[in-house]
Amino acid sequence: MSRGRTGVSVELGDCSPRGSRQQWRRSSVTEFGVEGSESAGFAVGTADGTVLALDAEGSERWRTPGDEMAVALAEFDTSLAVGTRGDRGRVRLLDSSGDEQWAYDTASDLGGSAKDTLFWYPFVVDVVAGRPDETGDSGLYAAARRYERDGDQRVWRSAVYAFGPDGEVRWRYETDASPISLSLDGSRLAVAYNRCGGDHDCGLMVLDADSGTPVADWDPGTAGERRVGDVSLSGGDLAAASHGDYRGYLLDADSGAEQWATELGVERALGDETLYAYPNHALLAGDAVVFVTGNSFPEEGREAEGRHPNEHTIAAFSREDGERLWSSSVGGFAGEVVSSGERIAVPCAQHFRDRDAEAHGLRVFDAREGLVREIRAEGIVTAAALCDGRVAFVEEPVEYHDEDEVRGTYRVRVEQI
Template sequence: MSSQPTTDRSVDLGAISPNGSRQLGRRSSVCLTDGGVVAGLADGTVVAFDSDRRELWRDEHDDRGSVVALAPFIDGVLAGERGASGELRFHDRETGDVRWRYRTADDLGAPQRGTRFHLPFVADLKPSGDRERAFVAARRYERADDGARNFRSVVYAFDREGTVEWRIETDASPSSLDADGERVAVAFNRCPGSHDPGLIVLDAQTGDVRRRWDPPGDGERRVGNVALAADGLYVASHADYRGYCLDDDGVRWAVALGRPVERGSETVYAYPNHVHAEASGVVFVTGNTYPEDGRETDARHPNEHTAVGVAPDGERAFVDRVGGFAHEIAAEGSRVAVPVAQHFRERDPDRHGLRVYEIANGRVHSQSTPGVATAAAVRAGRLAVVEEPVTYHDGGEQRGAYRLRLTD
């Protein structure tokens, strides 16, 4: 990829209800394949385009949930839903035909309510390094009569034919996973039940637990995201708002990212939500500012919505404000793409768009979108971004549209 991609083309994705001032959560997804791009839509449709934006195939049904996760797998594409069935599907890359499917709700249970947060949710999926297996984390949330939060979750290994090779079940909430040929690392951001560690590392072949780790800090918030690298594991901690590098001996280094700071009469913090690592270092991305007391604040954490690059020795390589909330990040090698959605406290539409970073050098590309950018993919010199419309509560004007933006 050149340092400044210039060709920006868009594809209409149809109708969708606009976002509001606050994020609605993930409801779209995108992945790049050899010569093409696949988008997962809020109504459950999966649609593929070639490099010239010509539609190749479309798979749609009325009773599906939002397609919130996509990844190339073998000769097709894996799609994961947030919906009543929490379905995982494997689509043929050439035709879009569903070659196999799995309902995670059969393991997680039916939703307690029909509202979005209660729906079974494929939180993350990753193919193994050799593409012979796919690893999937799914969860379901419910609230007990006494107000307590409860989760049911399953981590799966699927073979090429959709057979479950192994699974583990917990009462915690998985937020992400990463996998290579030997390991599967799973991050749990809420642990209100008997499952304690915020991070577990599983044997990719058997599912046996090889390692457990928990960041320091009190409360049920634990780990927001994890990345595997040849030299260790990298963790975005929700417990103490730090980024960690772990090796076989324990913590190699830690960096402060969203640690509590005083702003006037308040103490505020920001969660580190995303991490990507490879040989040249690591990038962390933080989220919204929150006060220690309550949820509303006029204060701003100095590192909210910030990308922080860290060298292999733990020294900071760059710090850059991305401008708004990132539902996810996408990465290939040393390139990290951050789709930027709304800053719900300031609601500045000029901040919507995409930021691209080189781990060692910082930002190398930026583009704006009228709507909010909610999903991204990067592969072999190409970028893909999903833009969704937004209508701020104190503005009234709809900005942007539901479209796929492609950049070469």
Template structure:
């Protein structure tokens, strides 16, 4: 991958596309550590209202007007669960939890009243132990017309054997279960269009029959209509997936390439994002963790450097923590941008892509804490520092909302940032 790096955007709000709007305290939360913590928050933007799901299960609705935030309602939770996924559409707010029951909840956007809920632990299984990673995990929820799609998984380890159980669900808006798709693999993300659901599986264990990193389902019936896999050895497969105007963009964990597939999962092109490199005797690589499509461009984002022999290499892959824009028709890289820290989420709306970057746990540099705004076709526009780390967010219409968490690096003993909700307006 060879492309000129555009100049770094100015960190100032003056004359920028993003105009800071509000900063709302979300209460106390213990700081994240030097390494990346698990998901424990979620955000959904709906016009002038921002919904947030918080650690401890609380859900809030905040109305924004004239630069002020006013709470519309709040629903209390408990300390056994985290709200980790969220979507909003036409009067309903859908939340997914990580906790003993792995609940999917549908609330009224107007009042916060619970309309219905579903316990995924009845399908993926109850926690095998009390550790956090054993809890059922609702990876994502999305409203697609009259269908609500959700994906849940549960992890279990028995000695050296790792097991995943998972289900992808299709509900109607009233809560009736229309279909399920269950395999012994680990879904990490999915995307929907008018007719299909594309599900990315980041781990497909060798001891089970499911060996497709990508599965495409019919949105109405849940039936499998196509599949794809990078064909690489080991259980690592696909990190993210996004429908484009002409096909499907896939971030491959197997070979660390970005792919563009046609509607039947035939390969159109691939681009090297962060495949294995030899650096002074170390073979290093970085996983492509995100794929989004915006304004006729596929955007991929890579994560941390790893090595074949150790999880803490001396060297750094030259393309770690890098966002790349690729033309879906030609497969040519249009631009790249160093986001400097780990991105847990990437958001796209219209021609814009937002990348909140958190800690680079190997460099432990607080200057990596920021939100990057890019134009999908041309690259970076501006970068806005955040004192803590970005843990969740959403970009919809002309508003960006991001949850900041406090962080404490183990070799500093200093807590940076707070648990709070930031919002910006897009002026364009």
């Protein structure tokens, strides 16, 4: 561990540099421990499967090995749930000392990888945990998917799981669509499906958390398999980032009824091109609704000469009426957006066309006011978490295809905000 003027840095070992284009997740970080107490801190998942726990100031408490990329983390009571990407696509539960309590292989349901490549591996895309109810019981939820091709057809197999504290599968909700994220609020679990190319033809499902029974659903109603990029559930509302029509929506969680919608990355004619940008993230933070957009794409082909005016933009709206509160550039591709109270953190990776290393870093926003702080990074920032007035974020090395230079190292940094 090394200390800087404002924070600390913990090395995470060796990993190959990222390239010019974005790649799938291979690192993760989450708050871990009771906020405001001596146990408050962070947990970090790495590309080689190692998981480590840090206190709030960044000192290491423990680390435990793994054999598949630790790509999703969630605190579950006093334990830590880990979702992996690899041959087995595992959900692991580690106790407060890092010892494994149980593990479940999603490949036993979804099948193993048809090719020995990252994109084809079973992938636990998200894990979320509920707080104990009046009986003292609680639940852990995970979404996993597996991809393969059948001729020209993309084929997805996926499942959403509810686990008890002992690893028992309480229920399983299986589809032939591709889940991208989960959001839990009390007795409701929202599931966003970013690709629906089979019989399951709905981009957003709300399930009863106790039984897995569908309660409500919503879809942008657009052609093609692209549907929903992210979902956030809180206080009876759903925020959805639509990949179908490039808009952001606020929905009623019990019925799926639309309350309002806003244009984010909708098609714009610029010169000889018509460009769009995917809204990749949605977040309910207090009385604000936040969306973050990604890369520009042309209506025809994949390589755009121009840039959509809302590319790589974070925008906040009033939950009540959809009025825009503020917007700001995030500089490059954001792998996620996280919050704690009114604070929002956005880890920024590379702009895969402009490749501007000055954009690498982490940006912290206030849900009502906008930008609070920018933290520069030599490498790209791929994951972040907030706890007790601090932010922890993973920095990964990057080597652009037109440069003979590796920028950054593989590490987690903890800074005060």
